[in-house]
Amino acid sequence: MSRIEPRYDVVVVGARAAGAATAHLLARHGLRVLLVDRSRYGADTLSTHALMRGGVLQLTRWGLLDQVIDAGTPAVRRTTFRYADDLVPITLKESYGVEALYAPRRTVLDPILVDAAMAAGADVRFGIAVTGVERDRHRRVTGIIGRARSGETVRVATRIVVGADGIRSTIADAVDAPYERVGKSIATVTYGYWTGLETDGYEWNFRPNAASGVVPTNAGQACVFASASPHRMGRGGLGPLTRIVAETPGDLTTRLAAASPPASLRTFTGRPGYLRRAWGEGWALVGDAGYFKDPLGAHGLTDALRDAELLARAIVAVLRDGAGECDALSAYQASRDALSTALFEVTDVIAGHRWTDAEIPDLLLRLNAAMADELEALATLPPLPALVHAPC
Numbered sequence: 477m478s479r480i481e482p483r484y485d486v487v488v489v490g491a492r493a494a495g496a497a498t499a500h501l502l503a504r505h506g507l508r509v510l511l512v513d514r515s516r517y518g519a520d521t522l523s524t525h526a527l528m529r530g531g532v533l534q535l536t537r538w539g540l541l542d543q544v545i546d547a548g549t550p551a552v553r554r555t556t557f558r559y560a561d562d563l564v565p566i567t568l569k570e571s572y573g574v575e576a577l578y579a580p581r582r583t584v585l586d587p588i589l590v591d592a593a594m595a596a597g598a599d600v601r602f603g604i605a606v607t608g609v610e611r612d613r614h615r616r617v618t619g620i621i622g623r624a625r626s627g628e629t630v631r632v633a634t635r636i637v638v639g640a641d642g643i644r645s646t647i648a649d650a651v652d653a654p655y656e657r658v659g660k661s662i663a664t665v666t667y668g669y670w671t672g673l674e675t676d677g678y679e680w681n682f683r684p685n686a687a688s689g690v691v692p693t694n695a696g697q698a699c700v701f702a703s704a705s706p707h708r709m710g711r712g713g714l715g716p717l718t719r720i721v722a723e724t725p726g727d728l729t730t731r732l733a734a735a736s737p738p739a740s741l742r743t744f745t746g747r748p749g750y751l752r753r754a755w756g757e758g759w760a761l762v763g764d765a766g767y768f769k770d771p772l773g774a775h776g777l778t779d780a781l782r783d784a785e786l787l788a789r790a791i792v793a794v795l796r797d798g799a800g801e802c803d804a805l806s807a808y809q810a811s812r813d814a815l816s817t818a819l820f821e822v823t824d825v826i827a828g829h830r831w832t833d834a835e836i837p838d839l840l841l842r843l844n845a846a847m848a849d850e851l852e853a854l855a856t857l858p859p860l861p862a863l864v865h866a867p868c
């Protein structure tokens with residue numbers, strides 16, 4: 477059986493950081509938006525979740541940070557780096573209104589973004605797996621085709637399809653989005669949640685050939701992770717994580733031993749970073765679908781929230797204000813790439829664990845400088861004109 481949905485201005489595939497945020501902004505600006513995901517509302521996903529300043533700035537601007545705080549997400553006001561024999565604590569200073577960092581579980585953050593999209597007027601459907609795009613005779617993308625959990629085929633016509641469907645993006649593959657930059661490094665990350673771990677903020681530990689860290693999160697838990705080459709990490713889990721942490725100077729091993737360990741850990745086997753072409757006729761990509769880098773930089777969510785806004789601005793300019801699609805979407809990609817290149821390159825080096833104790837401080841400074849540039853670019857975006865709240 478086949479179900480035809482009404483026509484939308486935009487169909488967004490993938491209802492997490494990138495997709496739900498994009499749908500929220502588009503709906504707030506009066507566009508008819510459908511947000512679909514094959515998963516379940518509120519489901520967890522394979523990801524730790526440290527937000528950097530740019531991500532917190534976005535949630536603040538969209539009026540959503542209070543919900544993150546109300547969910548019991550602890551404020552992080554200190555980051556401690558450990559490398560070689562140095563311990564470098566950094567106390568966060570207020571910048572562009574960001575006074576603290578937060579690391580909400582994805583079961584907290586993603587539903588807040590989905591609820592905001594719904595409240596702004598987007599239609600949201602979970603349980604629809606998109607299998608491809610539909611095109612007209614000029615090859616312009618004109619809709620999506622997918623399958624509902626009931627087995628029904630679902631077809632939706634739209635003016636623009638946004639692929640926000642993550643690293644194995646069906647949309648990016650369906651439109652054959654070229655890879656424009658590919659990284660060299662693959663690292664494996666293993667992580668789990670300790671209860672009652674003593675920590676006073678983000679902790680990032682770097683040793684040649686491995687890294688580890690702590691990210692305080694909801695429900696009195698702290699996410700503890702380790703990253704190393706796939707060869708060294710093997711299948712991940714408690715053994716490799718504990719061994720990597722034990723190599724770090726400091727007392728994390730002792731603190732872990734005093735806390736309650738997780739029943740199980742999750743492991744991401746890794747893949748090289750990439751930037752894919754971000755747009756074409758009738759389609760655009762946002763989040764990991766078009767731009768991925770190793771999790772060790774802890775920046776994918778922040779970039780997803782950043783690019784959701786850059787893309788939403790471009791689409792609003794086209795569909796509401798009559799700008800040329802090619803001009804607006806190519807400007808979106810140019811901004812994405814300009815803000816991403818430095819981060820992408822330095823993350824690739826750090827994640828490749830191709831550095832010495834003497835080199836890592838400089839790499840971290842480069843990472844920090846790229847994040848500062850990104851924050852400034854976001855903070856100085858002009859307000860979007862004429863916000864239309866919740867269409868009737």
Ligand SMILES: Cc1cc2nc3c(=O)[nH]c(=O)nc-3n(C[C@H](O)[C@H](O)[C@H](O)COP(=O)(O)OP(=O)(O)OC[C@H]3O[C@@H](n4cnc5c(N)ncnc54)[C@H](O)[C@@H]3O)c2cc1C
Binds near residue numbers: 494521744765780
């Ligand atoms: C181990 C690990 C740790 C990480 N740690 C951090 C961190 O600490 N900080 C940070 O900022 N980033 C981190 N990241 C990166 C972060 O997880 C990603 O950048 C972020 O999830 C990207 O969000 P997204 O919305 O683009 O994609 P995703 O979160 O992957 O969401 C994609 C959605 O699309 C849906 N979908 C996929 N295919 C289809 C389809 N065919 N039809 C319908 N729906 C579909 C999926 O169900 C999913 O809900 C980490 C990543 C990993 C792997």
